[in-house]
Amino acid sequence: xxxxxxxxxxxxxxxxxxxxxxxxxxxxxxxxxxxxxxxxxxxxxxxxxxxxxxxxxxxxxxxxxxxxxxxxxxxxxxxxxxxxxxxxxxxxxxxxxxxxxxxxx
Amino acid sequence: xxxxxxxxxxxxxxxxxxxxxxxxxxxxxxxxxxxxxxxxxxxxxxxxxxxxxxxxxxxxxxxxxxxxxxxxxxxxxxxxxxxxxxxxxxxxxxxxxxxxxxxxxxxxxxxxxxxxxxxxxxxxxxxxxxxxxxxxxxxxxxxxxxxxxxxxxxxxxxxxxxxxxxxxxxxxxxxxxxxxxxxxxxxxxxxxxxxx
Numbered sequence: 481x482x483x484x485x486x487x488x489x490x491x492x493x494x495x496x497x498x499x500x501x502x503x504x505x506x507x508x509x510x511x512x513x514x515x516x517x518x519x520x521x522x523x524x525x526x527x528x529x530x531x532x533x534x535x536x537x538x539x540x541x542x543x544x545x546x547x548x549x550x551x552x553x554x555x556x557x558x559x560x561x562x563x564x565x566x567x568x569x570x571x572x573x574x575x576x577x578x579x580x581x582x583x584x585x
Numbered sequence: 586x587x588x589x590x591x592x593x594x595x596x597x598x599x600x601x602x603x604x605x606x607x608x609x610x611x612x613x614x615x616x617x618x619x620x621x622x623x624x625x626x627x628x629x630x631x632x633x634x635x636x637x638x639x640x641x642x643x644x645x646x647x648x649x650x651x652x653x654x655x656x657x658x659x660x661x662x663x664x665x666x667x668x669x670x671x672x673x674x675x676x677x678x679x680x681x682x683x684x685x686x687x688x689x690x691x692x693x694x695x696x697x698x699x700x701x702x703x704x705x706x707x708x709x710x711x712x713x714x715x716x717x718x719x720x721x722x723x724x725x726x727x728x729x730x731x732x733x734x735x736x737x738x739x740x741x742x743x744x745x746x747x748x749x750x751x752x753x754x755x756x757x758x759x760x761x762x763x764x765x766x767x768x769x770x771x772x773x774x775x776x777x778x779x780x781x
Binding site: 510511512514526527529532546548553556557560561562563564565566567568569 | 673675690691717718719720721736737738739740741742743744745746
């Protein structure tokens with residue numbers, strides 16, 4: 481691992497409630513459409529990698545944390561009892577608003 | 586944009602670039618094929634089956650595998666470092682309460698270096714789009730009928746990690762040898778679309 485990564489601080493930690501971006505970029509992104517604008521819970525840090533969107537556009541991209549984020553099917557699709565865990569770059573995520581943090585997945 | 590992968594145009598461009606690189610002496614004739622062969626050499630679902638059986642037989646290995654799969658599979662002589670760089674492997678285990686199933690909704694990410702090429706259904710739009718929405722229904726179509734109270738966890742391989750499922754050990758296999766147990770584990774079991 482590159483030494484710079486050790487000094488980098490991850491914005492989120494397991495247990496944090498996060499909301500995904502609702503942007504629809506023109507370029508290749510690895511925030512799947514069905515997970516846009518949804519609240520989920522960070523379950524694990526899955527390493528550090530340059531943002532896929534940057535690399536798809538020929539840019540080197542800043543290394544950043546990638547997280548396993550777990551969503552309740554009901555939050556993604558309006559119904560269902562299963563969960564879907566998606567791997568998302570830090571730039572796709574914002575802290576969930578206070579009133580959203582109380583909800584259970 | 587996330588789901589557009591028109592194959593004909595990009596395949597033509599890749600062949601064109603390959604030909605130019607060969608013409609200019611930057612790439613040996615057949616070098617790409619050799620690299621792909623090297624990458625796939627040794628990749629087989631048998632590797633996954635060996636890992637699963639070791640986890641069934643050794644609780645310590647099981648726990649280490651779930652905590653740090655990359656380091657732990659080296660204990661049985663396997664690794665995720667077969668490609669240009671080591672890929673992170675995330676292993677999840679089924680139990681009485683929970684069943685796991687893996688998909689890549691954006692393309693077809695799969696631990697190829699470890700398990701070999703993925704099955705064609707894994708790459709199909711039908712599987713990729715439906716298993717996140719209705720996993721119980723899709724698993725039922727695969728012939729896997731889970732109890733109504735089993736929780737289903739779907740893992741979408743949307744970034745850099747690759748995933749593998751440890752199925753539950755079938756009952757009635759107490760006297761089985763390690764190689765007999767390895768013979769029970771299927772590729773579908775390692776993806777989560779079969780019980781074992």
